[in-house]
Amino acid sequence: MSTAPVVVQPDPAVRPDPTVHPDGAVPPAATVRPAGVSRRPRSAARRLVTAELRLLARDPLTLTFVLVFPIVTMLIIGGSFGTTADEVFPVNPTHWYVASYFTVVIGATGLIMLPVHIASYREHGVLRRLAASGFPRWSFALALLVLGLLAIAVAGAVLLAVAAPVYGLPEVQSPVRVVAGILAGSVAFVALGVLLGTVMPSARAAQAIGLLLFFPSFLLGVGGPPPAAMSEALADVSGFLPLAIVTDAVRDPWLGLGDGTGSLLLTVGMALVAGTLAARRARL
Secondary structure, three states, X not given: OOOOOOOOOOOOXXXXXXXXXXXXXXXXXXXXXXXXXXXOOOOHHHHHHHHHHHHHHOOHHHXXXXXXHHHHHXXXXXXXXXXXXXXXOXXXXXXXXXXHHHHHHHHHHHHHHHHHHHHHHHHOOHHHHHHHOOOOHHHHHHHHHHHHHHHHHHHHHHHHHHHHHHOOOOOOOOHXXXXXXXXXXXXXXXXXXXXXXXXXXXXXXXXXXXXXXXXXXXXXXXXXXXXXXXXXXXXXXXXXXXXHHHHHHHHHHHHOOOOOHHHHHHHHHHHXXXXXHHHHHOOO
8 A cells, every 4th residue: 555755835934044955954154144244245446455555565666765765865855955945945945855755755656666566467467367357447447546545645644754853844835735736646646657557568667767757857856956956957857847747736835835726737637648548558
């Protein structure tokens, strides 16, 4: 005598446990998500920024040119001309160089740090691997922008912290214009650094070109003698250097030497042009 199999119907009032498989097996712990935890992973740009910051802290070239070099040269040159304004320095020379050297950080980031970093990535195929891993095309450019701005902010803060007990910080005469000049100049040189890094074929080439662009700008536009101490030809050349334009946009309203409107407008224009070109070249 055969008996029919007994079929047990599920009780509709009892909700099934999502952590238990139909055959009774419990899924691995990695697949069990606690209640209230979001399923959305961290953004691609955030992951790239986190990784790049860790790499940045281990890069001796970055630590030297973005952090150490501006501070050491500011301490040496800033103390070489006394503290009295004269026909060459319209204000206290130490304050002149403290306000000027903040833009040295901007120039070092855009002309040395970022080009070498990006060119090294291209040379070793890192960008191709990022693209193959599914990172959006915009994520790398955004990560570089954040990385450059963070590097400028940290290095600039350290420079001012060192200058404060040694030379004192000059009073900011026009805070809004100074902040606008720093932001526009930072975006302009970060974009320029991205552009150079995507054009240079290797890290060595990027380093050579970056240094070639940085030191004339540094000596004529920021860290060298003021325009009043230069010959007429050198003063004319310095007026066309991008880093000198950014410096005027920051230093003039900071020290009350002028409103810096013309320099600020030129800096914003540089930021727009360089940003547009860099965004096109930075696609993975």
